Amino acid sequence: MSYHLHHLKELEAESIFVMREVAAQFERPVLLFSGGKDSILLVHLAKKAFYPARLPFPLLHIDTGHNFPETIVFRDKLVQGLGARLIVGSVEDAIRRGIVVEEKGYNASRNYLQTAVLLEEIENNRFDAAIGGARRDEEKARAKERFFSHRDEFGQWDPKNQRPELWNLFNSKKQFGEHFRVFPISNWTELDVWMYLAAEKVELPNLYFAHRRRVFERDGMLLADTDAILKRPEEEAAIREITVRCRTIGDMTCTGLWESHAASIEEIIAEVATARKTERGGRADDKRSETAMEDRKKEGYF
C-alpha cells in the first residue's frame, strides 16, 4: 500500500485546513484581497474549503487609489463570480478625512498609509480574524510568522512574544478588541504558487503577463509611468515603452516591473524557476531600509 501526495496537493490540504479552522474558531473573519496572485490563490483555496457553500466571510480590499486600473476591473469581476461581499477601505478617503497624511516628494507612496486604513476597517467592522496571503519565503520578518498570528488591541505584532504553534493545533484565544492575522499559504513559495495556479487553471490579471508599457527607471527598478508618481526631469526624459510584466502586484507607486516576454503561465514558471532575484526585489516599499518589512509588520501592516 502506498499513498503519496504531490507536494502541491499537500500544501493545498494544509491551507484548506487552516481556512476551515478560521471559519470554525472565529466569529467575524475577513479575507484581505489585494488583487495580487497570492490573494487570488487564497480566494481559490477558500472556494475549495467551503464547496459547495459560499465563502463564509467577506473580502476586504484596502484601495490606495493608486492601483493599476486592471486590478480593480479584475477584482470586481472576481467578486461578482463568487457572490461574495466586498468591502473597500479607501486610503484616498482617509486622506480627505485627515486620518492619515499623504507623503510628499519623489518617493511618496501610499503603501504605508494602508496600515491605518486596514486597522480602522478591522475595528469598525469588528473583524476578529483577517486572512492574508503572506508567505514565509518572501521576507525574513515573514519567515517567523505563525499561521495564527496574534495582534494586540493596537493591531501590533510582537515577534518576541509569539505563541508556539505545534502540530495542527491553532490557539485563537484572545481578549476583547484583539484580533488575529491568519496566513493559510505560509508554507508556499513563489514557484509553488505559480505551479499551482497553472495546474488549477486559475484566471489571473493580465498585468502578470508580458505587455507593452511606458516605464522609467529609478534605483535600478522599472516603474510604470503614472501621474501617481512624481518624476524627476531626467526620469521624465528617459521614459520608454518596453515589454514588461509584474511579479507582484501592489500600489503602482511601489510595484517594480520586470522586463520579460513571458506571455503564458508556463513561461512565467520557467522564468521564476530560473530567476536570480527575489520577487520582493521589485518592491520599493521593502527597499526603504533593511528592516522595512519588520517595522511595518510591528505596526499592523499585513
Place this chain on the structure above:
Amino acid sequence: MSDFKHTELLRFTTAGSVDDGKSTLIGRLLYDSKSIYEDQYEAVRQTSERRGEAEVNLALLTDGLKAEREQGITIDVAYRYFSTPRRKFIIADTPGHIQYTRNMVTGASTANAALILIDARHGVVEQTRRHAFIASLLQIPHLVICINKMDLVGYDEEVYERIRQDFEQFSYKLDVKDVHFIPLSALRGDNVVDKSEHMPWYGGPTLLYYLEHVHIGSDHNFIDCRFPVQYVIRPYSDDFHDYRGYAGRIAGGVFKKGDKVMVLPSGFTSTIARIDTYDGEQEEAFPPISATILLEDDLDISRGDMIVRENNQPHVEQDLEVMVCWFNERPMQLRGKYTILHTTREARCIIKDIRYKLDINTLHRNLEDKDIRMNDIARIAIRTTKPLFFDSYRKNRITGSVIFVDEATNETVGAGMVI
C-alpha cells in the same frame, strides 16, 4: 498536477549547539542547491566584506530580525524553503540557546526528519543527548546525525567512527526508528550537496541525497481510521438544499465510499455516502488530505466529533497520562485548570498529578521534584471536562497530541503527548 514532476514534501528540523555550524549548514544547503537569489547573496557578500571576513559567510543567509541581530540571538523558529526536482523541503530552523527545548519541540512537532549537528572536535556532548531525546520524544521518524567540521579533524575516519559509537551507545535507550550518520563540512561543502573528495572511506550518501531519497511514505498512520470533524458545510442553497457535509482533514487510516463508520461520542453508525471535494467526488481519502464526508443517515454531528470505524476505535476517556513540555514563564500549577485543545475538540482540564520530572540530560526520573517550569519535561495525569477521542502519540501524532492554554493570559503554555 500531472503536468509537473511528482515531487513530495519533506519537513525537517535542525538542532545543534551554538557553534556547531548549523546556520552555515543551512546556508550551504540553500546555496549549493541553488535556492539563493542574487540579491540575497549580494547582501550577504557585502555584510561579510563589511565585517572583514575572508570568505562569504553563508550563515548570514539565515539572519533574522533586527532585534535578533542587535542581541546576537535567534528569537524562535524560522522557516526556510528550498526544493530540488525530487522534493520540496521545509526547514524549521530552531536556535540553540536558552528557550531551546520549547523551540525544538515546536519545530519537531511536524517534522519528518531531524538533523542533529555534532562538532567533530568535541564529539557527543550533553546537548547532543538532549536533542536526540527530544527527537525521540516527538517521534520524528528519521534522525540524521551530521558530524560536522570534519575538515578540522583532518577528515579522519577514526574520529567519525568514535563519535558514531558514542552516539549509538546511548541512543539504544531512546525510541528512535531510523538513525543515519554523515561526516561533513558545512563550511567547505563536503558531503552536503556534493560528495567529498577528502573522505573516500565514507561510502554513504551526501546529506542532500539522503533528504531527497529517505522513505517518508509511511510516516503517516494509514491503518487506524480517524476523522476529526472540523466544520459542518451547509450551503442552504436551492441546488444543495439538504446537503450536510462534514469537513475535516484525515488524521489516520483510509476512508472509502461505502465504509461502515461510527460517530463519536454518540456511537451512532452509518455509511459513507460520498467523499466530496471541489474537484469532484473521491473514491477514497487518506492522511493528510482535507475532504468532506457525507453520510447516508441524518445524524447530529458537529465540530469536535470524530468519525471512526466501529471495529477500530480510539480511547474515549476523560483521564489521560501525558508527557508534557512546559513553555511558559508561569510554572505549571498542580490542581490548576487549563483549556486543552485536541484535534478539533476543545475542553478544560485539571492537572491531577505530576508523576515525575524528567532530567533530559540523564533521562533520570525525579519523583520528588514537582516544580515544572519553562523548558521542563514531565509526565502528568490530567482529567478533562468531557471525553477526548485519542490514541497514544506513538500510534498517531495527530490524535495523540494536545496543547494547554492558560485561561488568564490565553497563551499556549504547554504541549503534551499522550502515553
